[in-house]
Amino acid sequence: MLSLHTSPLIQPGAGDSGGMNVYVRELGSALAQAGLDCTTFTRRTSAAQPEVVQVEPGHRVVHVTAGSYDLPKERLDEVLTEFGDRVAEHLRGDHPADVLHANYFLSGLVAHRLKHELDLPFVSTFHTLAKVKAEGGDPESEWRHRAEQEIIGCADAICVSCTEEENLFRRLYGDPKGRMEVVAPGVEHAFFAPGDRRGARVALDLPLDVPVVLFVGRIQPLKSPDVAVRALAELRHPDALLLVVGGASGGDGDAEVAHLHALVAELGVQGQVRFVPPQPHHILSSYYRAADAVIVPSRSESFGLVALEAAACGVPVVAAGVGGLLTLVDHGETGYLVPDRDPAVFAHYLREIIDNPTHAKALGERGAARAARYTWAFAAARLRRLYADLGVRERVLCG
Numbered sequence: 001m002l003s004l005h006t007s008p009l010i011q012p013g014a015g016d017s018g019g020m021n022v023y024v025r026e027l028g029s030a031l032a033q034a035g036l037d038c039t040t041f042t043r044r045t046s047a048a049q050p051e052v053v054q055v056e057p058g059h060r061v062v063h064v065t066a067g068s069y070d071l072p073k074e075r076l077d078e079v080l081t082e083f084g085d086r087v088a089e090h091l092r093g094d095h096p097a098d099v100l101h102a103n104y105f106l107s108g109l110v111a112h113r114l115k116h117e118l119d120l121p122f123v124s125t126f127h128t129l130a131k132v133k134a135e136g137g138d139p140e141s142e143w144r145h146r147a148e149q150e151i152i153g154c155a156d157a158i159c160v161s162c163t164e165e166e167n168l169f170r171r172l173y174g175d176p177k178g179r180m181e182v183v184a185p186g187v188e189h190a191f192f193a194p195g196d197r198r199g200a201r202v203a204l205d206l207p208l209d210v211p212v213v214l215f216v217g218r219i220q221p222l223k224s225p226d227v228a229v230r231a232l233a234e235l236r237h238p239d240a241l242l243l244v245v246g247g248a249s250g251g252d253g254d255a256e257v258a259h260l261h262a263l264v265a266e267l268g269v270q271g272q273v274r275f276v277p278p279q280p281h282h283i284l285s286s287y288y289r290a291a292d293a294v295i296v297p298s299r300s301e302s303f304g305l306v307a308l309e310a311a312a313c314g315v316p317v318v319a320a321g322v323g324g325l326l327t328l329v330d331h332g333e334t335g336y337l338v339p340d341r342d343p344a345v346f347a348h349y350l351r352e353i354i355d356n357p358t359h360a361k362a363l364g365e366r367g368a369a370r371a372a373r374y375t376w377a378f379a380a381a382r383l384r385r386l387y388a389d390l391g392v393r394e395r396v397l398c399g
Ligand code: UDP
Pocket: 011, 012, 013, 014, 017, 018, 019, 020, 022, 216, 217, 218, 245, 246, 277, 278, 279, 280, 281, 282, 284, 303, 304, 305, 306, 307, 309
């Protein structure tokens, strides 16, 4: 596995760490448990990181030195060659591989090169795509657009997380001719399962008798935490609480945090919004269980692990009708989808949930039943078969 720009070992929910980190970490474990040997190469970002971390038997993370530790994400293009050289040394030495699986386009560019040098099949999971982000109002550089085209021309398989993402990919990038694989991410059901709301609120020191709405994610415009705050204000429920769990992310992250605090003050909901720093992944289950509803107002979302984790905990989700959220949320059955991200419409559906506990319980139960289909073991089994197929299939001729 290549995960150049962010490590599966770091705390998700802030900076460049989110769903992709959870995906790489959980898949590495699930692949190892399925009998594969999985090494993830990531860029070293501190002197304290050991070269090799054995996460569990059959699953290790290798920190590769390439460029200064504090190099910002926008400048990682400068170290792709160095990172690729170091990974190639490992692959020729202690950690030979049968297949390269690149996560995000930066790793994809490295895999594109190593595929040819080492004669290995190459799987790409983009996680986010420049054209999808651009459609959601977050334009990316021309260089990234070109890089993605190169990767698409070279990858032996392109993994997407759901049919929504597949359709979006085909519409924006064309038909990759038999190379597209739908590999749905999973959720760790040992942590994310329905539980006692009261107990969770006591554990988190939250009031027992007020509606609690939860937002979980990196604070950046793409995730639209401002829509969550506006929806809370539109609820016009003076006791309702909004928990915002996560930290600043990306170039606009700090500005977004400042904007959010200003918005809270402007809308006069200071007493109703609590900002919570990023939480260890498994601890989040208590936050989900404590909530009446989880709000996911993202501008675009290739999958949306937060929506899946909430559902697995039996909590209704009110989400923007974009990307993978269209697959994860069954409108009126497990939660609600809001087509145009209108805060008043979010508030309307939140009210439906808050004011109708029996209905909310039914939404949550159906959500948990649907979420049970998604496991990391299943994702690993699909990938295992794909990797085996690629070993015997003719390679894609780049271009
Ligand atoms: N997450 C976490 N702690 C936090 C906030 C988020 O572990 O404080 C995790 C969350 O559980 C989820 C991931 O970060 O697994 C976010 O994934 P998602 O697909 O929702 O968004 P992305 O970050 O990929 O845009």
